[in-house]
Amino acid sequence: MAWQVWALASAVFTAMTAVLARAGSAGADTDAAAFLRSMVIVAALGALCLATGQWQGLRALSGRNLGYLSLSGLATAGSWACYFRALKVGGAAQVATLNKLSIVLVAVFGATLLGERLSGVNWLGVGLVVVGAYLLTWRG
Incomplete structure (x- = not known):
């Protein structure tokens, strides 16, 4: 498939995450909510790697890959921590827009x-x- 199809599918999933995260984190601790979401992501992507046979691709990652991907993961964690805090007090449409x-x-x-x-x-x-x-x- 073309990259545009994957990018649009990503946009649909991203839109769903804002609404579902707002509903799911109502009344919950924001860090705990973000942690649970992260665990679901790890499980889902692990299952996808196993199902598609891409698990062995982890062995091919260079030190540079690992470094940048680790920094990207830390940036994602920061983003989600801030995102869930914003969703706690702001509307999903406004938070997602500024995001x-x-x-x-x-x-x-x-x-x-x-x-x-x-x-x-x-x-x-x-x-x-x-x-x-x-x-x-x-x-x-």
Whole structure:
């Protein structure tokens, strides 16, 4: 399948996570809720690796892979800890909207740290995401 199909499927699952996490963490400790969610993810992805025969791919990871993936995991943990705290007091639509400002940060980090080149139209899109996030969270 094309990457666009996988990316859109990811967007659907991401949207579902915001609503389900908000409902599931109501009245719960945010760190405990994020921990349970993480354990479900580990089990589901482990089962997927076993089912698809990709478990042996772990042996092929280099030290560099392990380092960056470990840092990515720590960043994910930080993201989820903050996300669940925000969901405890904010609406799912508003929290998810501000969370998606990560799109803007990925563009900036990709350009500055990874040397990725974005065109003028791409940067216009980044700006429109900022405007859209503002409009979606504005209480007018």
